[in-house]
Amino acid sequence: MSAPLLDVQNLRVTFPTLQGPVEVVRGISFQVGRERVGIVGESGSGKSMTGRSILRLIRSPGTVTADRLRLGDTDILTASDRDMRAIRGRRISMVMQDPKFSLNPVMTIGAQIGEALTVHQKLPRQAVRRRVHEMLEAVRIRDPERVFGLYPHEVSGGMGQRVMIAMMLIPEPDLLIADEPTSALDVSVRAQVLQIIDDLVTRKGMGLIFISHDLNLVSRFCDRILVMYAGEIVEQCRASELGKATHPYTRGLLASVPRLNETRAELPVLDRSAWSVA
Amino acid sequence: MNALQIRNLSVSYGDTRVVDTVSINVVRGESFALVGESGSGKSTVLKAVAGLAPQWTGEISVFGQPRSKGIDRAFASRGQMVFQDPYGSLHPRQTVDATLSEPLAIHGLGGQDARVQEIMAAVGLDRRFRFRLPHQLSGGQRQRVAIARALMLEPKLLLLDEPTSALDVSVQAEILNLLKRLRREKGLSYLLVTHDLPVVSFLCDRLAVMREGKIVETNTVDALKRGRMTNDYSRELIEKSALTTSA
Amino acid sequence: MTTVDWLLADSPSSRMQARLGRWYRIFRALLRNPLAVIGGIIVLALIVIAAFAPMIATHSPIAGSLSERLMPPDAQHWMGTDELGRDIWSRIVYGARITLAIVALVAVLAAPVGLLIGAISGYFGGWTDRILMGITDIFLSMPKLILALAFVAALGPGIENAIIAIAITSWPAYARIARAETLTFRNSEFIQAVQLQGASATRVIVRHILPLCSSSMIIRVTLDMAGIILTAAGLGFLGLGAQPPLPEWGAMISRGRTFILDQWWVATMPGFAIVIVSLGFCFLGDGLRDVLDPKQGGKR
Numbered sequence: 120m121s122a123p124l125l126d127v128q129n130l131r132v133t134f135p136t137l138q139g140p141v142e143v144v145r146g147i148s149f150q151v152g153r154e155r156v157g158i159v160g161e162s163g164s165g166k167s168m169t170g171r172s173i174l175r176l177i178r179s180p181g182t183v184t185a186d187r188l189r190l191g192d193t194d195i196l197t198a199s200d201r202d203m204r205a206i207r208g209r210r211i212s213m214v215m216q217d218p219k220f221s222l223n224p225v226m227t228i229g230a231q232i233g234e235a236l237t238v239h240q241k242l243p244r245q246a247v248r249r250r251v252h253e254m255l256e257a258v259r260i261r262d263p264e265r266v267f268g269l270y271p272h273e274v275s276g277g278m279g280q281r282v283m284i285a286m287m288l289i290p291e292p293d294l295l296i297a298d299e300p301t302s303a304l305d306v307s308v309r310a311q312v313l314q315i316i317d318d319l320v321t322r323k324g325m326g327l328i329f330i331s332h333d334l335n336l337v338s339r340f341c342d343r344i345l346v347m348y349a350g351e352i353v354e355q356c357r358a359s360e361l362g363k364a365t366h367p368y369t370r371g372l373l374a375s376v377p378r379l380n381e382t383r384a385e386l387p388v389l390d391r392s393a394w395s396v397a
Numbered sequence: 398m399n400a401l402q403i404r405n406l407s408v409s410y411g412d413t414r415v416v417d418t419v420s421i422n423v424v425r426g427e428s429f430a431l432v433g434e435s436g437s438g439k440s441t442v443l444k445a446v447a448g449l450a451p452q453w454t455g456e457i458s459v460f461g462q463p464r465s466k467g468i469d470r471a472f473a474s475r476g477q478m479v480f481q482d483p484y485g486s487l488h489p490r491q492t493v494d495a496t497l498s499e500p501l502a503i504h505g506l507g508g509q510d511a512r513v514q515e516i517m518a519a520v521g522l523d524r525r526f527r528f529r530l531p532h533q534l535s536g537g538q539r540q541r542v543a544i545a546r547a548l549m550l551e552p553k554l555l556l557l558d559e560p561t562s563a564l565d566v567s568v569q570a571e572i573l574n575l576l577k578r579l580r581r582e583k584g585l586s587y588l589l590v591t592h593d594l595p596v597v598s599f600l601c602d603r604l605a606v607m608r609e610g611k612i613v614e615t616n617t618v619d620a621l622k623r624g625r626m627t628n629d630y631s632r633e634l635i636e637k638s639a640l641t642t643s644a
Numbered sequence: 645m646t647t648v649d650w651l652l653a654d655s656p657s658s659r660m661q662a663r664l665g666r667w668y669r670i671f672r673a674l675l676r677n678p679l680a681v682i683g684g685i686i687v688l689a690l691i692v693i694a695a696f697a698p699m700i701a702t703h704s705p706i707a708g709s710l711s712e713r714l715m716p717p718d719a720q721h722w723m724g725t726d727e728l729g730r731d732i733w734s735r736i737v738y739g740a741r742i743t744l745a746i747v748a749l750v751a752v753l754a755a756p757v758g759l760l761i762g763a764i765s766g767y768f769g770g771w772t773d774r775i776l777m778g779i780t781d782i783f784l785s786m787p788k789l790i791l792a793l794a795f796v797a798a799l800g801p802g803i804e805n806a807i808i809a810i811a812i813t814s815w816p817a818y819a820r821i822a823r824a825e826t827l828t829f830r831n832s833e834f835i836q837a838v839q840l841q842g843a844s845a846t847r848v849i850v851r852h853i854l855p856l857c858s859s860s861m862i863i864r865v866t867l868d869m870a871g872i873i874l875t876a877a878g879l880g881f882l883g884l885g886a887q888p889p890l891p892e893w894g895a896m897i898s899r900g901r902t903f904i905l906d907q908w909w910v911a912t913m914p915g916f917a918i919v920i921v922s923l924g925f926c927f928l929g930d931g932l933r934d935v936l937d938p939k940q941g942g943k944r
């Protein structure tokens with residue numbers, strides 16, 4: 120494997136509560152190269168916190184510590200806020216779950232995508248416009264000219280999510296973090312959005328961290344899978360070898376999903392006491 | 398007698414008709430699914446039956462009794478609804494105990510204490526959760542409370558609006574098992590609205606596929622499992638579902 | 645098991661314990677906010693002083709000796725004396741009773757009325773909403789003090805009428821807030837769920853909507869206390885509130901005005917009292933907002 124894009128060693132995220140500090144991410148380590156890595160886990164597993172801490176988006180009173188948290192040769196832990204702003208978008212982008220909350224409602228889509236570009240580099244207006252058009256075409260928006268002038272509430276959820284992706288990818292970052300990018304979308308649109316992310320990531324040779332609760336979806340879409348439970352990585356494997364997963368949690372998760380031709384009278388339920396480290 | 402009979406139901410919001418001459422029969426004891434994408438009108442059908450979408454035309458009858466348009470006190474003990482979002486469907490300042498006692502208090506029924514304990518046991522909630530507030534519960538526990546609340550008045554028809562789509566998969570399995578067991582034990586009939594075909598495959602007997610306010614196909618779940626759905630759109634939906642969700 | 649563990653228990657075993665636990669959490673959160681603590685201490689001090697006024701006051705608030713008129717602050721008269729030789733410290737101490745009574749009565753009269761009108765208006769919508777909010781807007785569109793003045797002029801001067809006048813002028817703001825809050829809950833699923841169980845509108849409003857509006861109402865009322873005290877003082881200053889010889893702070897300032905250049909303490913001391921108590925309520929209100937705000941409340 121080439122030199123890793125992102126190198127995380129012993130990452131911890133802690134929040135204080137009345138009953139003492141609670142660790143939501145408990146010392147996880149992983150590396151991401153120019154590949155597609157899926158982080159899978161259920162709510163409360165710390166998967167989203169992991170994604171956010173890479174961008175230093177954990178709000179006070181939460182604290183992030185790590186032995187190492189590097190993006191290429193930049194140390195994210197010690198970078199100034201100013202450096203972080205340059206990193207966000209330019210080198211790492213994040214696609215969130217619901218485009219409704221991530222798009223500015225009073226700016227046209229064209230202007231928002233354009234801004235994502237001009238924040239990081241000075242370009243003449245014509246060039247910006249051309250790049251935005253190309254990007255909208257790249258996310259398979261059929262009529263970029265029209266969509267350019269629309270406001271976020273005038274487009275559907277699927278279109279909004281594609282706009283989000285366009286916005287995140289236009290500065291050509293090295294790493295894209297996608298946090299449940301399709302769970303707010305309909306099944307029919309889901310496949311298409313995934314396809315678009317996949318295309319762009321492969322074509323531009325980016326790294327991708329795909330955060331999701333859906334093990335099967337991730338296994339089909341990523342090269343490598345990290346399974347998180349209670350703030351720890353309990354299993355790492357190649358996506359193609361998910362069937363050979365050994366950890367009871369991973370196996371339990373796989374088994375508990377109903378199938379299209381379901382014949383079991385009862386779905387197996389996770390017995391958390393079997394492996395929880397208390 | 399049918400648990401639920403819907404004939405030529407149409408619902409319009411302003412000039413747009415979101416549900417267009419839909420007819421469904423849910424036989425007593427049956428679990429029936431309404432499947433479709435968002436905007437297909439499937440949730441609106443459910444709301445019309447519950448009384449939350451009063452501007453409808455057509456006929457709805459529950460266990461032989463015609464349904465009036467608005468919210469109806471007598472209907473409360475015949476049919477109840479379980480909502481999609483366990484975070485939004487519980488009163489944030491009321492304990493589990495208060496939430497579960499409320500239906501009994503509304504209808505002036507006694508023996509609240511015993512009944513609350515009994516129903517909590519039935520939906521698999523430990524006794525120590527009784528005086529917790531919703532924010533002290535996990536998503537799955539909240540959904541159990543919501544199901545328990547719907548069962549307090551002992552209705553025989555449950556309207557389920559995507560009851561597991563907001564839950565984690567392992568929790569979804571628990572809730573699906575619970576719904577299956579309750580149906581068997583209490584002789585319930587379900588009308589389930591979902592976009593998740595594997596859930597239908599596990600929990601239901603028959604399904605109707607909706608698109609743009611109309612039912613395009615009504616078939617048995619057996620046909621769904623064997624890939625014998627006849628309508629093109631139904632097949633398309635199954636295909637796409639297989640691409641992105643479960644194996 | 646200690647009391648604290650019992651209060652913070654994740655699985656309370658009775659309604660009582662659940663409720664006490666919630667209060668305790670709010671209390672702990674308040675203690676972490678220094679301004680709220682200062683505000684709380686001031687308000688608590690006001691209550692204590694009002695309750696034990698006869699023990700705290702060094703002189704009679706009403707009787708004075710003319711031989712000691714307009715004395716500057718010294719060891720015997722901590723805040724000096726006024727033009728009738730009355731001890732200002734003792735008058736301020738007794739004045740706390742009047743201030744507290746005004747504040748409490750206005751809160752008791754105005755807040756529930758505003759809350760109820762707002763909730764009804766928001767829940768039913770339509771014509772009910774238009775009529776109720778129309779009335780509310782008429783009240784809101786007039787300056788508070790002027791409206792209170794008009795009422796006092798009509799009812800006659802006096803402390804009771806001042807309280808009624810202030811209450812009448814302060815409910816519309818609460819109605820507006822309650823309505824806005826109700827609108828956000830009205831179509832939520834937990835309200836629909838109770839409706840589906842056959843609950844009457846009265847029951848939904850009283851048992852399910854009002855409790856949700858109450859925390860923002862408590863915050864707002866606490867923040868408004870300062871305004872109420874100032875309005876009461878304003879009425880007193882204009883001679884329309886408490887009548888002599890009652891030691892009302894606004895009226896005291898009004899009388900001290902004549903001597904402000906030579907005997908500064910006569911007007912300044914009650915002025916300090918008003919400023920400190922108003923600030924106390926503001927701090928407490930701000931702290932309560934941080935703690936009770938529903939957006940954060942769920943996480944604690």
